[in-house]
Amino acid sequence: MKNKRLSLIMAAVVVLLLIPFIAMQFTNEVDWDVFDFLIMGILLTGTGLLCELVLRNVKTLTGRVLVCGAILIGLFLVWAELAVGIFGSPYAGS
Template sequence: MKTKRILIIVLIVGALLLIPFIGMQFSEDVDWSGFDFLIMGILLLGTGLLIDLALRKIPDTKNRIIVSGIILAVFFLIWAELAVGIFGTPLAGS
């Protein structure tokens, strides 16, 4: 059962990474390097696994939603920082 959940998460991450890969075939506006795919794959996989862990370990539905929301918020903040540099750290992509 655990292996099945991990496989589903990995397949979803792969499907999400196909979006920019396909976009690169049709437009020069999408310009990802192998490193970009690696970093986003790590972020998506880590987010998916953390949410899965929260859903399995936290018994209360309200707390599951709160923790999952926090995990997603952190993911989106890291993604935004890497993409456009909303905080201006050295990790910023712009």
């Protein structure tokens, strides 16, 4: 079961990264380079592995939901900052 879940995480990362890759073939609106794919791959893989770690170590359902929810919120905040700079940091994409 544990290895199956890890395989699903890695497959989900690949599928999610295929979305902008395929979109780039049809429109100029999506303009990612290798660095963008690398950073997003790291973010998605790290998030998936952190959630897997939580699922293995946190025993209560409430704890799992809260910690995984916090991890996902962190992912979305970092993603939004890198994409459009909602916080105005030097790493902002805009």
